Amino acid sequence: MTRKSSNVKNQDIDKAAGLIGRSLSKISPTLAVVLGSGFKDVAGQIEQAVSIPYARIPGFQRSKVSGHAGKLVAGKLGGTEVILLCGRSHYYEGYSMAEITFPVHLLALLGITDVLLTNAAGGINKRFRPGDFMALTDHINLMTANPLRPVAAGGQPPEFLDLSEVYDPVLGKMIRKSAKKTKARLHSGVYLAVSGPTYETPAEIRAYKRLGADAVGMSTVPEAVIAREQGLNVAALSLITNLAAGISKNPLSHEEVLETGVAAQAIAAELLIGFCTQYGRKKT
Numbered sequence: 661m662t663r664k665s666s667n668v669k670n671q672d673i674d675k676a677a678g679l680i681g682r683s684l685s686k687i688s689p690t691l692a693v694v695l696g697s698g699f700k701d702v703a704g705q706i707e708q709a710v711s712i713p714y715a716r717i718p719g720f721q722r723s724k725v726s727g728h729a730g731k732l733v734a735g736k737l738g739g740t741e742v743i744l745l746c747g748r749s750h751y752y753e754g755y756s757m758a759e760i761t762f763p764v765h766l767l768a769l770l771g772i773t774d775v776l777l778t779n780a781a782g783g784i785n786k787r788f789r790p791g792d793f794m795a796l797t798d799h800i801n802l803m804t805a806n807p808l809r810p811v812a813a814g815g816q817p818p819e820f821l822d823l824s825e826v827y828d829p830v831l832g833k834m835i836r837k838s839a840k841k842t843k844a845r846l847h848s849g850v851y852l853a854v855s856g857p858t859y860e861t862p863a864e865i866r867a868y869k870r871l872g873a874d875a876v877g878m879s880t881v882p883e884a885v886i887a888r889e890q891g892l893n894v895a896a897l898s899l900i901t902n903l904a905a906g907i908s909k910n911p912l913s914h915e916e917v918l919e920t921g922v923a924a925q926a927i928a929a930e931l932l933i934g935f936c937t938q939y940g941r942k943k944t
Contacts, residue, residue: 849874
């Protein structure tokens, strides 16, 4: 059962749902995929595509970061009806938690039941190499903010949401099956989220490793929390674009993230198409 959070502007979400509903009148997808850095090329392989720029969707914020296209694309991928969100806005860009999670509320209102969140991340686990992938089994939220915290006192009381199993094992199994049919080097592990935009210090990475983190990034967790609050099943997939500070001797840069993302595009697309194919078989 989905519900509108007190943090969501009801007028915007109703207008957005109406716009997208009219545009997608010929399909009824239950799966959505949020495309982070390194995953954007798969949008070009969607069949019977309908594309809506974020600028046209009420309540959507446009990312100012390179690698995020800023559009919703719907159609068939791997024979499965799907909505792709090509890019996301980030907390480190100055947007609020309500703004960066608005798209997830909208997906729930549109009838989406399952969501795959993708991102670029820095590898903490020493077995990881740039170009590898990691299926999330759990996360650690160090973003200093929670998307379920009410935006103002006196409104809806806070929700104490159980997060014992954020990432759905059935969807995770689909990721693993897809990886076996590609050249993707897939790991499983714990994702640690920070607010950014600075990269981490070597001391922070040593601390995160002791906490049990395998990779670190600046997104995904707020969306995962809201998706679970809305009753959606969640999977998440990281592309390891660089080794974290202190793991690698090289300085960290967004250019390195983008370069690794470009190099991994073909495999990332294969992985997502395979996942959508597996999902379609589950639904039939």
